[in-house]
Structures are given as structure tokens and as C-alpha cells.
Amino acid sequence: MRVVAIINQKGGVGKTTTSANLCHAIAELGKKVTVIDLDPQGHLAVSLGIRLQQHGGIDEVMRGEKTIQQQIIQVRDNLQLITSGSRLQEIEQLTENSPHRGDLLKNALQTGLECQDYVFIDCPPSSGLLIVNALFATDEILVPMTSDFLALQGLSHLMGTVKKFEKVLKKQYTSWLVISRYTPNRKISRQVLNILLSHFPNQILATTIRETTLLAECPSFGKTILEYSPGSQSAKDFRKLAIDFMEGRVMYVKK
Amino acid sequence: MSKNDETENDKNNLIGYDPLAWMDQEVEDYAKEEIEVLQQSIMADDNVLESNYSNQSLQDADENDDANYNQSPVHLDAALSIQNVSALHEKLKKVLTANDYIEINLSDVASIDTATLQLLVALKKDSVKLQKTVVFNSPSPRFIESAKLLGLLEILDV
Numbered sequence: 001m002r003v004v005a006i007i008n009q010k011g012g013v014g015k016t017t018t019s020a021n022l023c024h025a026i027a028e029l030g031k032k033v034t035v036i037d038l039d040p041q042g043h044l045a046v047s048l049g050i051r052l053q054q055h056g057g058i059d060e061v062m063r064g065e066k067t068i069q070q071q072i073i074q075v076r077d078n079l080q081l082i083t084s085g086s087r088l089q090e091i092e093q094l095t096e097n098s099p100h101r102g103d104l105l106k107n108a109l110q111t112g113l114e115c116q117d118y119v120f121i122d123c124p125p126s127s128g129l130l131i132v133n134a135l136f137a138t139d140e141i142l143v144p145m146t147s148d149f150l151a152l153q154g155l156s157h158l159m160g161t162v163k164k165f166e167k168v169l170k171k172q173y174t175s176w177l178v179i180s181r182y183t184p185n186r187k188i189s190r191q192v193l194n195i196l197l198s199h200f201p202n203q204i205l206a207t208t209i210r211e212t213t214l215l216a217e218c219p220s221f222g223k224t225i226l227e228y229s230p231g232s233q234s235a236k237d238f239r240k241l242a243i244d245f246m247e248g249r250v251m252y253v254k255k
Numbered sequence: 256m257s258k259n260d261e262t263e264n265d266k267n268n269l270i271g272y273d274p275l276a277w278m279d280q281e282v283e284d285y286a287k288e289e290i291e292v293l294q295q296s297i298m299a300d301d302n303v304l305e306s307n308y309s310n311q312s313l314q315d316a317d318e319n320d321d322a323n324y325n326q327s328p329v330h331l332d333a334a335l336s337i338q339n340v341s342a343l344h345e346k347l348k349k350v351l352t353a354n355d356y357i358e359i360n361l362s363d364v365a366s367i368d369t370a371t372l373q374l375l376v377a378l379k380k381d382s383v384k385l386q387k388t389v390v391f392n393s394p395s396p397r398f399i400e401s402a403k404l405l406g407l408l409e410i411l412d413v
């Protein structure tokens with residue numbers, strides 16, 4: 001089982017879009033996938049068509065009130081969702097009656113998901129306690145990136161955090177980047193990509209996800225791109241990305 | 256994607272500074288070279304790093320008895336993939352702790368994936384920080400091919 005955090009403290013880079021569509025694409029290939037919405041905003045659940053949030057989620061598991069099995073929602077064939085739940089924000093904000101710990105998620109994932117091939121965690125756009133919990137729980141991270149300059153700045157900050165964790169936890173993350181909102185017709189996009197390639201020569205997944213209107217539309221219908229427009233370029237991009245991720249296919253520089 | 260775009264790179268650089276520069280000074284400056292970024296639109300399958308992900312079961316690392324566990328040289332298995340990265344990482348960590356000079360034999364490597372290559376790059380960098388030496392020996396043609404494709408030959412020093 002691979003447990004993967006989809007992480008980037010910058011908002012709007014495509015974490016949730018990648019979570020929903022990549023997970024569905026991997027599930028369609030016959031693998032068993034669980035995706036956890038670790039963002040108190042609950043956008044992942046909405047993107048997958050789950051709007052009723054009375055259902056508790058990962059918050060209750062992290063607080064030790066429920067087990068993972070009790071929170072699972074089967075959202076598609078081979079794909080199950082664990083929602084954020086309404087009290088996840090309390091864990092992030094360190095309110096009086098919430099446990100202040102970094103290992104809550106790791107412990108929550110110990111049992112109940114053994115038969116899954118992949119567990120993905122859709123992280124919030126922050127760098128608080130929820131991110132600490134995500135980095136504790138995983139050995140593998142996937143970083144969605146846009147192709148603009150400030151994204152590089154953000155990535156620098158994130159990699160600094162990751163390196164600190166590697167030191168403290170004495171582990172080595174396997175990390176992947178995905179260009180999740182690529183705008184090929186802008187020149188700076190290519191240059192950002194080149195800089196990324198120079199620092200991550202074996203870590204950028206081969207398929208770039210382009211910026212398209214279809215991808216912006218599908219969350220409001222609670223559908224993934226594979227359902228909303230199965231024949232579209234974006235659907236093809238995500239199907240390819242699924243294989244890239246499963247097999248570690250990356251972009252490289254041709255000399 | 257036109258080649259001209261790239262050759263004009265220097266003149267029309269749209270990026271004033273590289274915030275990631277601190278991460279790795281050892282990495283070559285690709286900006287000065289002719290670059291072709293392979294994207295799905297132009298990427299034929301044989302251009303992709305194919306790692307022959309064989310599903311044959313691998314010898315379990317635990318088969319090694321503990322006495323041999325921390326010793327150099329380390330022989331890497333034929334098929335190296337993400338499924339075994341954590342086990343290999345645990346093993347290499349122990350070896351790195353126990354030795355100042357570590358030899359890694361790559362002669363049997365018939366397929367290696369990018370996750371494992373990440374691990375070897377990290378090991379090499381860690382060893383430099385710890386003022387230890389990691390040497391990669393007898394790389395198989397497959398290993399060379401994969402490392403070259405990803406521009407890792409120099410970092411790994413094979």
C-alpha cells in the first residue's frame with residue numbers, strides 16, 4: 001500500500017482537482033483507492049458529489065471517537081472517500097478541547113485500510129498541524145504545481161519544510177511533482193518547467209495537466225473529468241497521469 | 256513547442272532569480288543547454304523511461320541475516336521499484352550508519368525506477384554531508400541508461 005500526501009501550502013494549485021481525478025483514474029485501472037479529505041473546507045467531497053456533510057469524517061477518527069471503517073463512503077467502483085468532517089478545523093486551530101499532536105492521522109490509518117492499494121490525502125493549503133499530521137503519516141508526497149514564478153517561491157518553502165521533517169523523523173520522502181495547471185502558450189511556463197527540471201530531474205511526472213475550462217466546470221456537478229467529459233483531453237491527461245504515478249514515469253531533459 | 260524559444264532563453268529570461276537555488280548547487284545549469292522538455296504531446300512510449308516493471312517477487316530483504324545486514328558492499332537486487340523503496344531505504348540507512356565507506360554494487364540491476372533513483376541520489380548527498388563515501392560500482396547497462404536519461408550520472412558519479 002502506498003500512502004501519499006497531495007501537498008502544497010499554496011491554495012488553488014490543483015491539489016483537490018488532482019486528488020479527485022487522479023484517484024478516480026487509478027481506481028478505474030482496477031486498483032483499490034481511498035482518498036482522505038484533510039482540508040476542513042471539504043472541497044474534495046463536493047468534487048466527488050458528496051454534499052451532505054453531517055456524516056462525520058477523518059476528524060472523528062483522529063480524535064479517537066470512531067474507526068476508519070465507520071467513516072468510509074464508497075463513492076465509485078474501487079474508490080472510497082473519507083470526508084473531512086465538521087471538526088477538523090479544531091485540530092488545525094488548536095482549540096482548547098482538541099488534541100495537539102502530530103501523530104493523530106498516522107495512528108488513525110494504522111488499521112482498516114489494509115486491503116487498499118493506494119491511500120491519498122488531499123491536504124489543506126496551510127502549514128499548520130494538519131500538514132504536520134500528513135507528513136507524519138506518509139513516506140510519499142505528490143506536489144501539484146502551477147507554472148508561474150510564485151509557485152517556485154512556494155515550492156522552495158515547502159521543500160524546506162519537507163527537509164526539516166526528513167531530519168527530525170529520520171526518513172526520506174519519495175516525492176513527485178505534477179504540473180497541474182499548465183498553460184503551454186505562456187513563455188514563462190516553459191521557463192518555470194525548466195527550472196523545476198533542473199532541481200527535480202527525476203521527480204516530475206511525465207504528463208502535464210493543462211488548464212482547461214472543463215476541469216474548472218466538473219466539480220460543481222460532483223463529477224470527475226472521467227465522468228463529465230470522458231473523451232476530453234483533460235480526461236486523457238489524467239488517465240496518463242495515473243499510469244505515470246503508478247509506474248514512476250517522469251519527464252526528463254533530452255541532451 | 257519551437258526550438259527558437261529555447262535558444263532565445265538567455266536573452267528573454269522571464270525569471271529574475273531561482274528561489275530553489277539553495278536546494279542543490281551540484282545540479283548542472285540546464286538553462287545554458289539546448290533543452291527539450293518531453294511532454295505527452297510529443298512523447299512516444301519508447302521515449303519514456305521504461306523500467307520493465309517485472310512483477311516477479313523480489314527476494315525479501317529480511318532473508319539476509321542480521322549479521323550481514325550492515326555491511327558494505329551492498330548488492331542491489333535485479334528489479335528495483337517503488338514497492339521496495341522503504342525496505343531498501345531502511346537497509347541503506349543502517350549501512351550508512353555502520354560504515355564510513357560504502358560500496359554499492361549495481362551489476363545485477365535489470366530494472367530501476369525513478370523512486371529508487373531518488374533514494375540513491377539522496378544517499379549520495381547524505382554521505383557527503385556526513386563526510387562519508389558512497390561509491391557505486393559495476394553499474395549494469397540498464398542502470399547507466401536510466402541514470403543518464405534523467406541526467407543523474409554526475410550526481411551519482413558512476
Ligand SMILES: Nc1ncnc2c1ncn2[C@@H]1O[C@H](COP(=O)(O)OP(=O)(O)O)[C@@H](O)[C@H]1O
Nearest residue numbers: 011012013014015016017181210211212215216
Ligand atoms: N488544470 C486545471 N484547469 C482548469 N481549472 C483548474 C485546473 N486545476 C484546478 N482548477 C480549478 O482551480 C481552482 C483551484 O483548484 P483546486 O484543485 O481546488 O486547488 P487546491 O486544492 O490546491 O486549493 C478550482 O476551481 C479548480 O476547479
Ligand SMILES: [Mg+2]
Nearest residue numbers: 015016039043
Ligand atoms: Mg483543495
